[in-house]
Amino acid sequence: MTDPATTDPAPTDPAARPAAGPAAPTAAGAAPVGRRVAAQAAFEARAVLRNGEQLLVTLVLPALLLVGMTRSTLVSIGTDGAARVDVLAPSVLALAVMTTAFTSQAIATAFDRRNGVLRLLATTPLGRSGLLAGKVLAVLAVEVVQLVVLGAVALALGWRPEVAGAGPALLAAALGTAAFTALALLVAGTLRAEAVLAVANLLLVLLALAGGVVVPLADLPAGLAAVAAWLPSGALGEALRVALLDGTAAAGPLAVLAGWAVVLGAAAARLFRWAG
Amino acid sequence: MEIRGLVKRYGGRAVVDGLDLSARRGAVTAVLGPNGAGKTTTVECCEGLRSPDAGSVRVLGLDPARDGARLRPRVGVMLQDGGLPSGARARDVLPHVARMYAAPRSVAELTERLGLAAFGGTTVRRLSGGQRQRLALAAAVVGRPELVFLDEPSAGMDPQARHAVWSLVRELRGEGVAVVLTTHLMDEAEDLADHVVVVDGGRVVAQGSVAELTTAAGRTGAAAADDRTLVLRLAGPLSEADLAGAVGPGFAVAVPAAGTLTVTGPVTPATVAAVTAELARRDVLVGSLEVGRRTLEDVFLDLTGRTLR
Numbered sequence: 001m002t003d004p005a006t007t008d009p010a011p012t013d014p015a016a017r018p019a020a021g022p023a024a025p026t027a028a029g030a031a032p033v034g035r036r037v038a039a040q041a042a043f044e045a046r047a048v049l050r051n052g053e054q055l056l057v058t059l060v061l062p063a064l065l066l067v068g069m070t071r072s073t074l075v076s077i078g079t080d081g082a083a084r085v086d087v088l089a090p091s092v093l094a095l096a097v098m099t100t101a102f103t104s105q106a107i108a109t110a111f112d113r114r115n116g117v118l119r120l121l122a123t124t125p126l127g128r129s130g131l132l133a134g135k136v137l138a139v140l141a142v143e144v145v146q147l148v149v150l151g152a153v154a155l156a157l158g159w160r161p162e163v164a165g166a167g168p169a170l171l172a173a174a175l176g177t178a179a180f181t182a183l184a185l186l187v188a189g190t191l192r193a194e195a196v197l198a199v200a201n202l203l204l205v206l207l208a209l210a211g212g213v214v215v216p217l218a219d220l221p222a223g224l225a226a227v228a229a230w231l232p233s234g235a236l237g238e239a240l241r242v243a244l245l246d247g248t249a250a251a252g253p254l255a256v257l258a259g260w261a262v263v264l265g266a267a268a269a270r271l272f273r274w275a276g
Numbered sequence: 277m278e279i280r281g282l283v284k285r286y287g288g289r290a291v292v293d294g295l296d297l298s299a300r301r302g303a304v305t306a307v308l309g310p311n312g313a314g315k316t317t318t319v320e321c322c323e324g325l326r327s328p329d330a331g332s333v334r335v336l337g338l339d340p341a342r343d344g345a346r347l348r349p350r351v352g353v354m355l356q357d358g359g360l361p362s363g364a365r366a367r368d369v370l371p372h373v374a375r376m377y378a379a380p381r382s383v384a385e386l387t388e389r390l391g392l393a394a395f396g397g398t399t400v401r402r403l404s405g406g407q408r409q410r411l412a413l414a415a416a417v418v419g420r421p422e423l424v425f426l427d428e429p430s431a432g433m434d435p436q437a438r439h440a441v442w443s444l445v446r447e448l449r450g451e452g453v454a455v456v457l458t459t460h461l462m463d464e465a466e467d468l469a470d471h472v473v474v475v476d477g478g479r480v481v482a483q484g485s486v487a488e489l490t491t492a493a494g495r496t497g498a499a500a501a502d503d504r505t506l507v508l509r510l511a512g513p514l515s516e517a518d519l520a521g522a523v524g525p526g527f528a529v530a531v532p533a534a535g536t537l538t539v540t541g542p543v544t545p546a547t548v549a550a551v552t553a554e555l556a557r558r559d560v561l562v563g564s565l566e567v568g569r570r571t572l573e574d575v576f577l578d579l580t581g582r583t584l585r
Contacts, residue, residue: 029378030349039375047363112361120359120412123323124419125349125376274325 030125040126040134045141048104057204058099058146063153065214066092070157078218082245089154089161090169090240091214096146097173097236098213101139101180103200109135109188110196118274128274139181143173164247171249172239175257179232182264189272207233216241229253232260277322277423277454281331284317284478291317293478294331299471301422304445304455306469308462308572310580314478315458316356319425322456323353336422349377352421354412356428356458360400366407367396370414377419386414390440405432413441417448424448426457430464442468462573472572476580490570504543505570506551509536512560522554523547532578535563543567 030036048054069075070085079087112118122128151159188196208214210224212234217225228234235256242250277299284292292314299305309315320326321333324340324347333340338347360369370387374380387393390410395403403411409432416424429445430438445468448455459465465472466486473483482489508514519537520529527541539551548567555562 031376031378036376039372043361043364043368043372047361051363111363115362116355116357116359117361119325120353120355120415122325123348123351123353124373125345127345127348 033130036126036130037133037137040121040131041137041141044108044134044138047108048100048138048142049145054104054108057201058096058104058142059149062092062096062099062146062150065095066150066153067157069214075215076219077216083158083160085154085157085159086161086245087216087241088214089150089157089159090244091216091237092150092154093147093169093173093244094176094213094233094237094240095208096150097143097176098180098204098207098233100142100146101177102184103204104142105135105139105181106184106188106196106200109185110191110193110200113188113274114193116275122274136177136181139177143177161244162247165243165245168243168247168249168254169240172236172243172254172257175254175261176232176236176239178261179236179257179264182261182268183232185272186264186268189268189274207231211237213237230256232257232264235260277336277456278334279318279322279331282318282321282328282333283330284314284321284326285329291478292321292328295475295479297473297480299423299454299456301454302449302452303470304449304457304468305471305473306465307456307458307473307475308460308465308576309458309475313475313580315475316427318475319427319456319458323351323425324348349419350422352416352419352424354409354416354424354426354429356431358400358408358412360408360412360415362399362401364400365396366392366398366400366403366411369400369411370418373415374418379420380418381420383418386418389444390414391437406430406434406437409433410437410441413444417444421453423454423456426455428459428461429457430459430461438464462571462576466572474576474579481579482575486572489575490572503541503569504567505574506539506543506548507536507564507566507568507574508538508551509563509565510555510560511535511563512558514555514558514560518554518558519551522550524550530578533581538570538578540570 031039048058066088069077069088077084077087109118118131121131126134184200187199191199210220210228211231212220212225212228213236217229217234217238220228229238235253239250239253239257242248242253277297279295279297282292282295282297283290295314295318297307297318307315307318317326321328322335322340324344327341335347336350340347364372370383370392374383387396390413392411392414395407400408400411409429413426413429416426426445430441433441442464445455445457449470457468469486471483472486472489474481474489514537516529516531516537519539520527523529523539523541527539527547530538530540532538539547548565551565552562
């Protein structure tokens with residue numbers, strides 16, 4: 001009979017080591033999953049907030065649009081009796097979600113993929129799923145910073161949001177973040193880094209101006225408005241405007257956003273390549 | 277680590293084709309091979325970055341493709357292309373990787389050992405190749421791994437940095453860590469490796485200790501240490517058997533390439549005379565005749581050929 005004291009410890013024991021071989025190094029093991037993901041999220045969020053170009057796209061550009069378009073009437077926007085800033089603030093918040101969840105995330109992930117960062121992190125205890133969770137949390141963290149800064153600028157310009165719309169607005173932002181992060185990963189995981197740089201910036205400008213983000217659907221040419229209503233950009237813009245202007249949930253745009261989140265998420269999961 | 281009959285195909289072409297390899301704790305295993313030999317693919321199968329098409333891979337008794345979550349805390353990886361976030365400052369990278377582990381090594385101690393403080397404020401993209409390699413090595417070992425994979429660890433390093441890296445690798449071995457390194461630097465393999473595996477065409481073409489590989493087959497220990505190799509490059513034909521007959525027993529005769537023959541064993545002036553006498557008898561003119569100790573590089577080139585690829 002084997003002495004129970006000399007049998008191998010249970011494999012679930014984190015300190016389990018095969019008995020053979022010279023003195024094994026002590027106490028290898030992973031940090032708890034929450035700490036790993038939080039560390040990755042903080043690292044990525046700091047990377048965005050410290051990078052000049054990323055700050056330009058995620059904070060300076062939306063802030064300039066907000067101030068510039070509120071103060072000047074160069075671009076005509078139908079306000080239906082509401083203050084101009086009350087229409088523009090939700091639009092700029094929609095743009096902010098796109099800059100962080102899509103443009104900034106696509107570019108960062110594409111270069112991390114090309115430089116082997118995704119492969120290396122996949123070999124640490126963080127793993128691929130932890131890396132994805134960290135990215136999503138980092139996007140949300142940067143969005144909170146955007147909300148605080150852009151919200152403060154809008155309030156200073158006289159924005160009076162409908163408080164009852166906070167819930168639907170957060171839902172729209174969450175669905176929009178899911179859809180655009182999935183699109184970012186789809187682009188970053190399939191194209192060359194240089195191509196991602198071009199696509200991510202071009203798509204941002206096109207969708208912002210003609211996709212129903214900064215310019216409301218009602219102010220777009222009829223044909224374009226019909227298309228934009230079915231785009232994630234138009235759906236996010238409308239859902240945020242309805243929520244923060246009327247204090248209600250816009251079922252149609254929210255459903256469109258949810259649909260995009262599912263489709264883009266599935267496509268990214270299928271087509272994403274970890275190595276560049 | 278145990279690999280048996282590993283096969284990995286890309287687009288129908290087998291890059292790794294029936295490869296067997298094992299690495300022990302407390303030993304440095306060097307995997308040598310020309311570019312495209314299948315070294316990196318093999319290592320990636322062990323790291324769980326690729327799944328094999330056939331064969332078995334066991335790492336610390338586990339299957340990297342299935343038990344990745346349990347293996348990752350125990351295995352350290354240094355990739356050939358670095359894999360460090362290019363926008364981050366060097367001093368932020370190591371603490372970040374350390375946060376993934378429950379009981380990491382001291383970041384300050386590793387920073388000191390590998391001289392990382394000298395470029396702490398520089399972003400990764402602006403580091404020299406050698407600096408980046410040192411940072412990547414620190415990241416690979418910070419989690420106190422039981423097994424580390426180092427892909428060309430000292431490529432692009434100055435001699436000081438290389439010695440710092442070698443001493444760290446020796447220390448890891450002393451602590452009982454299994455070290456698997458791929459390299460193109462023969463002196464690195466000669467200095468560090470307990471076991472050398474030469475890979476070509478997706479298979480192992482030779483393996484053993486450096487002494488075993490650089491001396492004649494079947495001869496070990498003190499006798500083998502005195503062995504010399506006589507290398508003949510000839511303008512005419514001479515068979516292996518004729519040459520073996522001329523030098524007598526106790527020597528290994530090989531034909532590593534067309535027109536080149538080697539005689540390995542206790543080569544003396546009499547041996548050289550016997551060889552040249554045989555050449556005179558066969559009326560074959562010698563192009564060059566060289567006697568020396570075989571280096572790992574000689575063995576490597578004999579095994580994998582001298583043509584560029």
